Amino acid sequence: MQKITLITLAATVALLSACSDRVKDTHPQQLVSKRQALFKQFTKTLEPMGLVARDRQDYVKTSFVASAEALQALASQPWPYFTADGNYPPTRAKPEVWSQSAEFKQAQDKFLAATDALVQVAGSAALPAIRASVEAVQASCKSCHDQFRFDRQ
Numbered sequence: 001m002q003k004i005t006l007i008t009l010a011a012t013v014a015l016l017s018a019c020s021d022r023v024k025d026t027h028p029q030q031l032v033s034k035r036q037a038l039f040k041q042f043t044k045t046l047e048p049m050g051l052v053a054r055d056r057q058d059y060v061k062t063s064f065v066a067s068a069e070a071l072q073a074l075a076s077q078p079w080p081y082f083t084a085d086g087n088y089p090p091t092r093a094k095p096e097v098w099s100q101s102a103e104f105k106q107a108q109d110k111f112l113a114a115t116d117a118l119v120q121v122a123g124s125a126a127l128p129a130i131r132a133s134v135e136a137v138q139a140s141c142k143s144c145h146d147q148f149r150f151d152r153q
Contacts, residue, residue, distance in 0.1 A: 023090040031086035033077040045071045046137065049118075052127075053134035061123055064130070068115075068122035071137070075115040079108050092150045107144040115142045 025033040049067050051057035080106070082097055097104050118133040 021029070025090055027085075027088060029085060031081045032088065035081035035086075036077040038074060038081075039125045041074050042071065042141070045139075046073060047136075049134050050138065054132040059125060059127060059130070061125060067118075068119045071113045072119050075112050086126050092152070094144045094150055097148050104144075104148055107140070107148065111140040111144065 024112055025031075045067055048057065049071075050062060052059050052064060082093065085097065086096060087093065087095070114133070116138040118130075121129040121133050124130065
């Protein structure tokens with residue numbers, strides 16, 4: 001009986017994944033997949049700091065500093081994957097990434113500067129400054145998404 005259940009489960013998973021409308025990244029270098037994975041890391045790293053900034057989690061200096069430094073280390077990593085041949089499905093990048101490259105670079109620089117500022121205040125325990133820095137990083141992300149990224153359909 002267990003064998004039949006496992007076979008049924010495996011068949012169901014295979015069928016559901018075959019029906020998925022999600023486009024796979026088939027590019028030889030998988031540029032889109034690489035940058036999307038890094039952006040997911042951004043989110044995972046920034047979320048706990050956002051909880052501290054919104055008083056939903058206690059500020060623990062060592063954890064907060066480690067998260068800020070981890071975000072800073074990630075901050076420059078996805079941009080090299082936005083190459084001329086990196087504009088293909090399943091990208092959610094708007095054409096403006098390539099047609100407005102100077103503005104896209106400015107958005108990157110703003111994010112990098114906000115991340116650097118966050119690291120500077122991360123260990124200070126000055127919650128108003130920490131809160132403002134986290135909000136600046138989040139605003140930088142949102143601004144870039146608004147201008148250069150399609151929302152999920």
